[in-house]
Amino acid sequence: xxxxxxxxxxxxxxxxxxxxxxxxxxxxxxxxxxxxxxxxxxxxxxxxxxxxxxxxxxxxxxxxxxxxxxxxxxxxxxxxxxxxxxxxxxxxxxxxxxxxxxxxxxxxxxxxxxxxxxxxxxxxxxxxxxxxxxxxxxxxxxxxxxxxxxxxxxxxxxxxxxxxxxxxxxxxxxxxxxxxxxxxxxxxxxxxxxxxxxxxxxxxxxxxxxxxxxxxxxxxxxxxxxxxxxxxxxxxxxxxxxxxxxxxxxxxxxxxxxxxxxxxxxxxxxxxxxxxxxxxxxxxxxxxxxxxxxxxxxxxxxxxxxxxxxxxxxxxxxxxxxxxxxxxxxxxxxxxxxxxxxxxxxxxxxxxxxxxxxxxxxxxxxxxxxxxxxxxxxxxxxxxxxxxxxxxxxxxxxxxxxxxxxxxxxxxxxxxxxxxxxxxxxxxxxxxxxxxxxxxxxxxxxxxxxxxxxxxxxxxxxxxxxxxxxxxxxxxxxxxxxxxxxxxxxxxxxxxxxxxxxxxxxxxxxxxxxxxxxxxxxxxxxxxxxxxxxxxxxxxxxxxxxxx
Ligand SMILES: Cc1ncc(C[n+]2csc(CCOP(=O)(O)OP(=O)(O)O)c2C)c(N)n1
Ligand SMILES: [Mg+2]
Numbered sequence: 001x002x003x004x005x006x007x008x009x010x011x012x013x014x015x016x017x018x019x020x021x022x023x024x025x026x027x028x029x030x031x032x033x034x035x036x037x038x039x040x041x042x043x044x045x046x047x048x049x050x051x052x053x054x055x056x057x058x059x060x061x062x063x064x065x066x067x068x069x070x071x072x073x074x075x076x077x078x079x080x081x082x083x084x085x086x087x088x089x090x091x092x093x094x095x096x097x098x099x100x101x102x103x104x105x106x107x108x109x110x111x112x113x114x115x116x117x118x119x120x121x122x123x124x125x126x127x128x129x130x131x132x133x134x135x136x137x138x139x140x141x142x143x144x145x146x147x148x149x150x151x152x153x154x155x156x157x158x159x160x161x162x163x164x165x166x167x168x169x170x171x172x173x174x175x176x177x178x179x180x181x182x183x184x185x186x187x188x189x190x191x192x193x194x195x196x197x198x199x200x201x202x203x204x205x206x207x208x209x210x211x212x213x214x215x216x217x218x219x220x221x222x223x224x225x226x227x228x229x230x231x232x233x234x235x236x237x238x239x240x241x242x243x244x245x246x247x248x249x250x251x252x253x254x255x256x257x258x259x260x261x262x263x264x265x266x267x268x269x270x271x272x273x274x275x276x277x278x279x280x281x282x283x284x285x286x287x288x289x290x291x292x293x294x295x296x297x298x299x300x301x302x303x304x305x306x307x308x309x310x311x312x313x314x315x316x317x318x319x320x321x322x323x324x325x326x327x328x329x330x331x332x333x334x335x336x337x338x339x340x341x342x343x344x345x346x347x348x349x350x351x352x353x354x355x356x357x358x359x360x361x362x363x364x365x366x367x368x369x370x371x372x373x374x375x376x377x378x379x380x381x382x383x384x385x386x387x388x389x390x391x392x393x394x395x396x397x398x399x400x401x402x403x404x405x406x407x408x409x410x411x412x413x414x415x416x417x418x419x420x421x422x423x424x425x426x427x428x429x430x431x432x433x434x435x436x437x438x439x440x441x442x443x444x445x446x447x448x449x450x451x452x453x454x455x456x457x458x459x460x461x462x463x464x465x466x467x468x469x470x471x472x473x474x475x476x477x478x479x480x481x482x483x484x485x486x487x488x489x490x491x492x493x494x495x496x497x498x499x500x501x502x503x504x505x506x507x508x509x510x511x512x513x514x515x516x517x518x519x520x521x522x523x524x525x526x527x528x529x530x531x532x533x534x535x536x537x538x539x540x541x542x543x544x545x546x547x548x
Contacts, residue, residue: 025071205272
């Protein structure tokens with residue numbers, strides 16, 4: 001006989017869970033108790049947002065479901081941001097929520113929520129366990145749904161009394177999701193379309209990517225001399241040093257790459273959803289019938305034709321597709337010139353123009369490009385600081401850009417914590433802004449508590465810069481709600497028990513970075529920057545002048 005909490009934890013263990021993130025609640029004490037003697041490492045966070053974001057990042061880092069445990073209503077709603085990111089980013093995530101006892105259900109009992117309704121539309125499924133002896137079945141479903149097809153989040157509520165209930169039940173078997181391969185017919189057609197194309201562009205995106213997938217896709221692109229671009233925050237999907245690599249279709253993308261997509265006559269979308277960001281708000285490709293021939297491969301057939309009607313839809317898993325593409329006999333390559341030009345544009349775009357003020361973020365990024373080992377994990381939240389962090393970074397290994405494609409603020413510190421837990425020997429570097437950091441700073445305490453020496457690089461421009469930029473464009477001169485009065489960030493980091501320093505000049509960054517790394521503590525480096533340069537290509541005064 002085992003109680004529900006123990007049965008649940010045993011299912012997590014047999015499915016390979018080695019790490020879980022929580023914010024404890026009295027609603028799931030039997031689970032906590034079972035974790036006490038389990039092989040699973042439990043990391044207790046300071047806000048459910050952080051716990052859910054860390055679990056989501058774990059899903060990105062490992063390809064296995066991140067596990068997050070939170071309490072009833074307020075715990076679940078605070079964790080919902082991580083569920084939303086897992087949905088948009090196609091990351092496997094299991095959110096386990098303590099729930100009211102069965103006998104109270106439906107009374108609007110204390111902190112009661114209807115999870116199925118609250119999470120409908122962004123969780124793949126949300127339901128509650130009804131009996132302890134069915135927990136193996138519920139967990140099997142949770143793992144299977146999170147991992148199959150387009151990976152994503154599931155929410156399982158656990159009534160308090162179900163966790164206490166004793167049952168004599170056998171464990172489930174570890175979940176092995178079904179895999180789909182492309183058909184020979186699909187591959188033949190893909191090759192024909194490629195052979196007929198003058199200006200092809202390959203775009204890689206999320207939906208079950210792996211390290212091998214990236215290697216295989218790159219081998220295919222290089223053998224055929226094809227240019228390959230990454231979707232927003234998928235920059236680590238292929239080695240950026242490849243002669244085929246042409247850059248990222250992200251926020252503030254290079255206009256030359258945007259033009260390549262607009263003028264392509266064939267788009268090979270390998271994974272990804274051709275969403276709002278990579279299509280520049282659906283302008284680079286027309287909805288629903290894009291001008292170029294579209295080959296779209298995705299593990300979820302429902303995604304194919306959901307926004308864009310592909311000429312050739314391929315419903316299959318991405319590793320299987322990539323392996324098949326690598327084997328495909330190359331077309332007589334005619335795109336050497338195209339690919340060389342796309343690559344040259346990418347390299348040009350890596351160069352920054354000097355930035356006003358004593359701290360030049362382009363220079364800082366150029367240093368980090370040289371300094372960071374290929375396996376360093378870079379994380380962020382949302383803000384204009386990410387435009388520098390993404391544009392001037394080069395990724396060579398899969399699993400090193402752990403950033404929210406959902407564009408959610410407050411993600412980076414928790415993601416760096418997850419990275420340091422999964423890869424203790426690597427550098428985990430979080431880029432953040434003054435707005436973004438304050439949203440996630442409670443987790444700096446988690447990093448201190450668990451002795452995780454993450455490095456936070458905080459770009460302080462004294463405002464919610466992204467919003468100010470849009471404000472100046474659309475409602476010039478009418479600044480409201482975007483100025484920030486900030487704490488003393490290095491002092492804050494020190495008060496938490498970490499390392500904190502302010503870097504006032506570009507030339508001081510290198511030594512400060514080494515001191516941060518050498519401290520062995522969670523570290524924060526604040527970079528006060530001139531608000532005039534609100535983005536690498538945009539000056540505040542120019543926006544204001546243009547408006548006048
Ligand atoms: C959870 C969430 N809330 C609000 C936003 C809208 N938003 C996007 S960027 C941004 C400003 C971020 O400010 P900061 O971190 O200081 O970065 P900056 O743009 O100044 O570089 C805001 C409010 C968001 N993306 N996510
Ligand atoms: Mg800011």
